[in-house]
Structure formats: C-alpha cells, structure tokens
Amino acid sequence: MNKNYIILMGILILLAAGLLVLPLKNNSKQLDPEVLMWDIVQPTRYVSTDEVAKMIIEHDPLLMMVDVRSAEDFQLFSLTNAINFPLDSLALDDARSALTFNKRNLVFYSNDDLKSDQAWVIAKRLGLKNIYVLKGGLNRWIQTIIQPEAPAETASEAEFNLYAFRQGASQYFTGGSISIDKSPQAEVVVSRKKKAKAAEGGC
C-alpha cells in the first residue's frame, strides 16, 4: 500500500480519536433572557381579531393559525384553516418540525390569551420566527367578529366602519344573514299629473 495512503489514514484516525478527548459541548443554545423579556413586552406580538379576520377573508397565504387548545375543543370549534397543536404537544418533535420549517406567520390562539401566550413563549424558546398571539383569543373573536356590538350613535365614523366590517366578517364566518335596520324613511309620494284629456270637439 502506498505510504501516503497510510499516512492519510493515520491522520483520519488521529483526528477522530481527538474528538473523544474534546469536552462535551452543551449544544442547547438558550435564548438570552433579556432578549426574551424584551420580546415579551412588545405589543407587536399581538394581532387583533379584526386583523386576523381580514387576513382569513383575504386568504392571506402567509397566515397560519395554530390552535393550542385540546383536540376535543378544536373539533368543536376552530378558526378557518387552523391547525391543532395542543400546548403540551408543542415542544414535541412532530409539532416542532412542522412549525420550525414553516416560513409563514404563525398566529397562536386559545380561548383567551393565557394558553396562546404560553405557546408563544415555548415557540420563541424553540427558535421560531414570525410568531404572534391572537389578542383576546376566541372569546374576543366571538365578541368582536361573530357577534359585534353596534357602536353608540355618537361614535366616530371609524368605529362605524369597523362595525360594518365586523358585520360583514360575521356574515362571512357564520354564513348567517345580517339584519339591516330600516331607518324610517319618508314615503315617496308619487304625484301623477292628470292626463290632459284629448280635446273633444270644440271649435
């Protein structure tokens, strides 16, 4: 055997054996607590129900709703195209690989903010990016989108526009009809002119 090959093999074995004497490195990189703290207090990690409703209606391709409630709850009610990863399964491999290689905007939601906030922290610690929490969760969703309350009469135009949007969204998500309140309108009186009679006789 060529001498050079023997030398190369010796180097290979030496390098590989050298790996054994290296101290074991803890590879699990932790997120810096200060960074996590800073991100937690940012209001930008929340999205409102109106924003989410708009994105769902517009079929935003980047939106991915993640339901962190239990599978039973998910069966009973869920948002359009949402996927279900219960909170306790979020750190498991399946959920992890499904979410990690996802380049979309993940919006966590639960009945309120509580579980989804926890899910957000777990996801943050897993190193996921573009993650958000549905502010107020499904409770707020029902209040604002499914059964929106009419604003006071003195409310601003923006509030009325929002209400109109929510009514439309409610119709979109429930498939129900919305009642259009009929404001009293003055009856249109159609007055017809008397037809002039054709002249009869005369001079």
Place this chain on the structure above:
Amino acid sequence: MGPLIPQGIIPMGWDFVIALLIGIAFGFVLEASGFSSSRNITGVFYGYNFVVLRVFFTAVVVAMIGLQYFDYFGWIDLNQIYVLPTFLSPMIVGAIIMGVGFVLGGFCPGTSYTAIAIGKIDAMVFTGGLFLGIFLFSEFFPFFEQFYYSGNMGSITIGEFFGISNNLVTLIFVVIAVVAFYITWRIELRVRKNMIQYKF
C-alpha cells in the same frame, strides 16, 4: 455562525444557486474519480473494484470529522442541521431497489448524469429509465403510500439511537472505514493482476 441559510447569513433565495454550484462541483469530482464508468462503479458488486466504497466512505468520514470539529469550534451549530427522518422498513426496501437498479444499470442516479456529460449512450438510456421509474412511482404512489410513511422513527441519529456520543460514532465509523480500505485493497491485489496503484 453556521448553518448559513437557517441563520439568515445567506438569504433563503440563494439556496438554489448554492445547490447548483455544489451540484457542479459534485459532478466534477464524481467524473474525476472515474464514476462515469460503469465498470468502475459496479466492480464493487463483483468484487474486483472498490473505488465506490473508498470514495464514498472517505467523503463520509471526512464530513463527519469536519462537522464535529466545526461544531466544537462554534463554526456550525449541529442542532440546526436538518436531519432527515428515518422510516426504517421503507428505507430498507428502497435501498434494495436502489441496489438492484445500481447493479443492473451500472449507474446510480448521480453518476448517470456525469456519464451523460461525457456522452455515454448507455447512461442516456439509464436516465430514460430513471424518469420512467419516477413517473410510475408517482402514478402508483397511492397504492403504497401507507407503507411509504410507515415506521417513522423521527429525526434520529445513530448516536441518539444507541445512546452514545456522536464523537464516538465518528471514531467507530473511521475505524470501520480504515479496516474496509485495507480489506478491499487486499482483495483487489489478489483479484486484479494488472492493478495500477494511483500515486499522488
């Protein structure tokens, strides 16, 4: 620092460009190692030429050792490397099919393209069969979809499976490789009368 794309050092959009460059380099090395010749490649099955074993085993152990050291020096974070999930029985069946195709056709998918690049007609026929195989596989996929996804072991590594450190796995692999190099060299000495020993 690395991996460069998941860390955002190289934007995602570049991955196909990088894949193309790596592909060209890979093809060049395959051709330079004599992998465009069916005789060289299938010799490993008939026991007279083990260049395939040596080249690929060398590539594997060099990459293994390199990655471990890179990880140690902090140049690459091995936790962020994508580990292909293991589907044990479908992978064994797939390997057998691949091996049979290898020895029948005289090429593996990658080497058939290097052989086309130097104008070999048998390789062109081989790639025709390759595309036919892909087509049939896709068409009949629903029939064996269940088996295809069976036995998912997740993204598991040998070290995790046996509960030993990856560094030890690397050393074991290197020892196996060196022993294999020596044994195959002895076999070739005995089988091939006109063997040329490459010098470098």
